[in-house]
Structures are given as structure tokens and as C-alpha cells.
Amino acid sequence: MIGRRVFSTVSTLLACLALFIGLLPQRAARAAEPQPKTPIKHFIVLMQENHTFDNYFGTYPGADGIPEGVCMPVDPADPASECVEPFHIGNRPIEDLDHSTATALNQYNGGKMDGFIWALRLRNQEGSLAMGYYDGRDLPYYWNLVDQYVLFDRFFSSAIGGSVWNHMYWVAAQPGSEENRIPPEGYGDDVITIFDRLEERGISWKFYIQNYDPTITFRTMDQGGQRAAQVVWCPLLNFPRFIDNPDLFSHIVPLDEYFTDLQNGTLPSVAYIVPSGASEHPPGSIRAGQRFVKSLIQALMRSDAWESSAFMVTYDDWGGWYDHVPPPKVDDYGYGFRVPAFLVSPYAKRGYIDHTELDFTSILKFIEENWGLEPLAERDARANSIINAFDFSQPPRPPVFIPEERVSEEQRPSPRRGVIYSAYGMGLVLAGSVIGWAALDSRRQRSADPVYPLRRLTRRRRRSMTKRSRGAPDE
């Protein structure tokens, strides 16, 4: 009897405990989440596609941009070859330049960096387009953004190759496979990602994908059609352990959730974002890409998470475009050419150009240092962090909505205020002088009037009479 009572009491308590835990799983998990070492509680990183630093910021003032006098030979082997100087692309039509590993190596040309046109001609492309660049007229939002926050001008793609390797470096600090393609069986358990580390430590994370189709993974990419590229942008879709584990798989979500998470205050500690239509991959619209990035950053700025967050934007590979800085050789895979990268955060240094040598694993390095995680591989262990871009001694900067128009000083002429002051001052003086002249003339006229002294006398007499009449009755 007693045993049954004890059993029923214990069962009830256990049930209540289970119910409590079931009702508050997130709160319990959050309570256990390790605190970051810096004020950055939310780190968001977006990877766009296929541009070099010189292609986007080669003429940005103060950055290590396109050098004077550059002229790229059409055939580097021929000293008499004609050459192409860098030129502003503007509204010219562009094409998707070849960006295979072979092309990258030909363009690199053993470190001479003179094969940018020739390598593309080997792929039956005209190649001159590689020397084109954009500037503030084409990228007003990005240029305005880096005016206020941080631009990295020595940020290299991790591998001298295409998207697959570089995306893998972005999440795992290693290429994942020897070929720049997804293995048919996916990546094995020996490839550790940053999300494994975060999961182990109970740190919240999400991988947001624009236009996400959860049915397309490395197993189904052949039937994925145009949407199959999402497995390249999100390497986690190539890991059996991530797609077969419902809990882990639930961290890969459509981009819509980014906005609702911001609204609901449920933004995870680490968020990776990949685009689909607005990735800026040539010949896609760079303006559409800017709008996309703007929508993400503005949404963050409007949320409560802004004060404790950092938003990083970078590009997965060079896309076939010219860049003048030879990438340092750190191992068999990299570095690749420089890519654009910039950081937006309330703690970011203002209008700062960071010259620290960085690559995609520098992002991992920051996450690891901020949340106290072990390095994933040798690359991230050796990489520099992006920490230099922050100034944590300053109070968090209030959000600023960066405009999409870039107005130069020539376009916004400031009127010469001195002219206005002088002109209107002179007008007043002139009018005052004429009116004063008239008044003086009138006074002079009155003085000359023989009746005037009598009037003055009468006025005086009248005044004294009035005073007297108050004291004594009139006679």
C-alpha cells in the first residue's frame, strides 16, 4: 500500500517535472548558454558571391585599391601584347566570368598576377571585362555603409578555387574534399563544423537560407533543378549527420525566420545567412544584392538585438574578376584572391579600414574566441581574428539607416552663406538710409518752418497746464 502511494507520488512529481521541462525547454537551454567574452551576443554572417575587392572597392579612398598605371596584358607570355586598363563598368552588360580553379591558377600565374584576361580567353571568354570595376555610383549602399563602419582590405578567400571549397572553409576551416565539388556520399563525421562546436556548448545557432527548400540536400540535388545550388551555399546540407538528425536539421531554416526572430527577440547567438536570388553572382543585379543586404541590416538595426550584435558581409570567391594583391600561400588550397568584406556593428570602429590579413576562417576564429570554443582545424587556429575591427571601449553606437544614394559634395553644393548675409545686409542698410534720410529731411523741414517753434512752445505750455490743472482748478 505504502509502496503504491510512494510510487504514485514519485510518478506525479516526475510527470510535473517533465511537463515543466517540456514547457520551458528554450528558457532552460538559454539559461545554460555560455556568455560571450565580448559585448557581441549575436554574430551574423552573410556570404554573397563572386566579386573581388578591387572589383567593388578598388577606388575606395584610403583602401588598398587598384594601383596607378595598371594595364593587364592580354597575353602575359607576349611582351608586345596589348593590355587593358581597369575601367568603370557602370551600366555595361556583364557576364558570368569563369571562376574554376584552373582559371584562378592561370590568373594567379605563379604569383605574377598578370593572367586575368588570358585565363578567361583560354575559356573562350573575351576576358577584358575582368578589368572592370564598380564604384560608389554603382554600390552606393555598400560605400555609404563602410563610410560608417569597417571595411577589410586584406580579406582573402580561403581557397584559390570556387564556391564549394570556400563555403566549406567558412563553416569548417577546411576544404572538406580534395576536389572543389561535393562528395557523392556527403561529408563524413571527420569534418567538424563550427555548428558542431556550438551545439556541444549549447550555444544557439541557425543557418538561414533565402528561398529554402528543405527537400533538396546532397542526396536529392540532381532533382533539385535550379534550386540545387542551395547545397553549395549551405554546406550543412551535405552532411548526413545534419540532415538525418531532426534536431540539427531544424536549425537550417528559411530566411523569413531571420526577420521573425528579430521581431520576437529569438535571434540565435550565431547566424549564418546565404542568399538565393540576390547573391550578386554575375550577371545578377548588384543593386538587388545591395537591397537584400540592406533589408537584413535594417531589420537588425530596428530590433532590440542591435546593441549586442555584429553583422559581417563577405563574398565566397573572386568570380573571375581582377584583384591586384597576390594572395599569400598558406597551404595547398589557399589563400585565394581578395574578396570584399565589411562589418557592421554598434561596436565597429567608425569609417575604419582594417588592413589585417584575414580569410573566412578569421570569422570562425572570432566565434571561437568569443564563445570559448576549440579551433576546428589548423587554418582557423592560425588565422587572425576580426576582433581588431571592434572598439569595445566605446558605448554601443545607435543604429543609423544608411541611404541607398551616394551624394558627392559636387552633387550637393553648399550655398555661399556670406553672399546671403552681405546681400540682404546691404539691402537693409540701403533701405534704412533712404528712410532715415527722409526722416532727417522732415525734421530739418520742421525746424525751418516758422510756425514750428510756436508749436513746440504750445506743446510745452499745454503739458504744464495739464499738470497744473490736476493740482488746482482752472481759473
Place this chain on the structure above:
Amino acid sequence: MATKPHIDQRQRTKSNASPATSLPRVGAHPWPRRALVAAGAAATVDRLILALALVTGAALRLWQINSLGLNSDEAVYLGQAAAIAGDPILSQFFPIFRAHPLLFQFILALAYPIGGTDGSDLVGRLVSVAVGLATVYLVYRAGARLYGRRAGAIAALFLALMPYHVIVTRQILLDGPMTFCATLSLYMVSRFAATERPVWLYAAGAGMGLTFLAKETGIILLGSIYAFLALAPEIRFRLRDLALSTAIMALVIAPFPLSITLAGGGGSQRAHQYLVWQLFRRPNHEWTFYPSTVPLAIGPLLILTALLGLWLVRRRWSWREKLLVAWIVVPVLFFQSWPTKGFQYLLPIAPPLAILAAQAVIQLGQRAAATKIRRAGWLAPLLAGAIALTLLVPSWSRIQASTSDRFLAGSGGVPGGREAGEWIRENTPEGARFMTVGPSMANIIQFYGHRQGKGLSVSPNPLHRNPSYEPIFNPDLQLRSGELQYIVWDSFSAGRSPFFSEKLLSYARRYHGRIVHTESIPVAAPDGSVVQKPVIVIYEVRP
């Protein structure tokens, strides 16, 4: 025209005719002591009436002067002044050169450092009040010059209490300074007419130049001067003097074209755009606008009295009546026929109307006294008091805090506008952009909120919009792409543009508008109770 009579001779013959309180000629015979005492007492009464005018005028203009924030026009003029003064924030939103010359904005810019960004609205309004009170004094001088000191003092009292003048000179509008300059010109012309000394005609030219610099529409009064000179053949002048006066006027006006040409900043181009727009813009009010608004603001009894006074002297109109009538009729005819109408545009007719009404009061008093009816001497003070009362009561009512969710441009501050703007400045990110029903609320947001506002009702057709305003060519695109992040609805603009109000709210609904702030004012419910009614609602929208 080449020769003219001796001034003093003509002045003597004229001045004996009408002024009630002017002194008898001195020297003709010795003055009796009683007459002198009476004249002294009359002068004291005149001074008391003038003091009363200035004190009550100041009280009416200063009472709760800054309880409501600036309206759209005030925000624009003060924004221009801030830009002239080099305010780095407001100069982003308010270009220096817009529609009008910059005399008043230039004066406000000189005073701008006193108030700074936050106190500039109060300082600006105090400058306006000072100009308004100076006009009251000028009316006294002009009235005294035309009909004697008593008439001048009563006219000053009428103007000081007149709702039309009180309302406009409590605000930072160009019409108050323009009316001051116009009244100064009227005074100069009257001095010229009285003395026929050309120097007063030159001074009138300078005054007209200032009138133009205060607001270009003041140039209409040039028509009044020429009409007066044409209709008053007894006033003789030389064409050379008239030409010289016109040249002086042109010189005083010169800062306007000079500054827009030499100062740069796109002023010249904008001035041309304004000219085109003003010439071809659509009417903004019905033809009944002025008849239905201005007489009530001037005071119906005052107008009737002025008309009665003119009727009483209909057989012997002197140059004085001709001058005052010309000063009223020309602008009325012009603005009634001009498609662009504004509540405050007819303000320059207020001083001559006040003088005419005061003259009528004196006339009626004299006529009543002549009838030998018992206590007829009280008629003039009673009539003046009645007119003053009919002016004071509506003025007092108009300067109380508004309990209306409707708004007539130029008639006062906008309830809740300043508070909404300050909320925006404190609570929205720098660089945020706002879509409003019309440009009026956009101006207020820009002034107080330091954020860009764009009016949905601004036409994409350049011929149909003020060149200072940027239209929203594709609101859906701008909302979807995050170029516009907030929507502001206000009942004042909604009352004027119900279509765009509904359109704006449809965007708020379509883009998940979430109310983030509301400004309400107490309004009287049909059952007599006072309820809080939202007048400004700010939505945050998301693509």
C-alpha cells in the same frame, strides 16, 4: 505736373478739415487755458489707448505662444533660417532657396544662435511677435498722420486685437513682416501725399523694396500706389521722382536676384522652377475661400464700420480715403483672381481697414456730437469698445489650445506635431525615412524629428508639385526595398486629402504596419464630454 504748390500751404488747408484731435492753428489767436487743458487730456487719452493697444496686443500674441509646435510653413521658414545660420542637421532637410526672398529668414538666422536647434521655434515666434507689435505702432503713426492721433490710437487698438493679425503674427510666417513693410510704405506714401516732398516718395520706394524682400507678393501693392496716384490728381509728383523711387525699390530688391545668382547651391534653378510652378499650378481653394475666411478673421463689425465711414464721406473723399481704399482693393482683387490662395495672404489690408474703421468711429462720434442728443459723446467710445470687444473675444478664443483635429494652413501651430517629431528623433534610427499623407507633416517631421519625410500626395508631375518636394514615384517599391521604413498618418492632412489618407493607410496595412507611437488631443465628443482623439499615428512598416 512740373510745378507744385507750396507744401505747407496745402497741408494747412487740408489738415484743418478732418483731424478731430489736431490742434487749432497756433498764432491765429491766443489759446484759452481750458482748450489747452482739454487738448492735453486728449493727448493723454490717446497715449493710454496706444499703450492699451500695445499691452493687449503683446498679451494676445504671447499667450501660450509656444504651446503648439510649428506648422509646415513655419517649419520651412525656420528651417531656411537654420540653413542660412549653418545648422548642419537642418540644412540637410531645408534648402536655403525655395519660393520666397529671404529677408525675414535672414533676420531669423541672425537670432538663430540665441535659441539653437531646440529653442529656435520660440525665438522665431518672438521675433514674429515683435514685428507684429511694431506694425501696431506703425498703424498708430500712419493713422495719426492721416486722421489725427485719436484715430491712430484707435486703429492701433483694432489691429492689436484683430484675430487675423494676432493669429498670423504669432507664427513664423512671411506675411507678418511683409505687412509691417507694407504699412511702412503706406506711411511713407501718406507722408509724401501730405508734404509732396520727393524724399518721402523715395522712402516709399525703399519701403516697397523691403516689402518685396519680405515676401514677393507684396509687389502687388505697387499697383495700389500707382492706382492711388492715378485716382488722386491733387497729389502732384514729377515723373523723375517716381522713376528714382522705382530705381531705389529695384536696388533694395537686388539682394534677392543677387543672392540666388551668386550664392550658388542651385538657388537660381530652383527660383525658375518656382516661377513656372506658381504660374501654372492648379487652384488650391475655391473662389469662396477668402470671402468665407478672411472677413471673420478681420472682424465683421470692423469691416462694416470701415465701409460706413467711407459711405459717410462719400461726397468728399480726400486722398486719404483713396490711398487706403487702393491699399485694400488692389490686393483683394489680385488674390481673389490668383489661383493660389492662402489664409494669410490678405494680411496687408488689415492696417488700412483698421485705420478706416477708426476714422469712421471718429466721424460717427463727431456727427453724433453735432446732433446735440444727450450723451451722444459716448457713441464713439461705445462703438470703438464694441468693435474692440468683437475682436478681442475671437482672438482670445483662437489663441487657446486647439481642440480640433482639422487644420487650416497659416492659422496656427499643429497640435502634436512637435511631440511626434521629438519622439521620432529620440526613438527611430538616424537616416530613417517617413512617408506622410502630404508634405506638410513631412516638413514638421524634418524640422523636429531630423528625419527625411516624403509626402504621398506630392505629384510626380513636376508642373503640379512644389519644386522643393520630392514625390514618391513608386511607394510599393520604396516600402518593399526598405527605403521608407515608417508611415505617419495625421488627421490634419487626412482632412484635406481623404484619398491619400486612405491610400497611406492601405500601405500601412499591406506592409505589416505596427503602431509605434500615437499623439492625441482632447476633443469635444457629441455628448459634450472631452475625449482623447488620435491626430498623429506613426506606423513601423516591414517588407
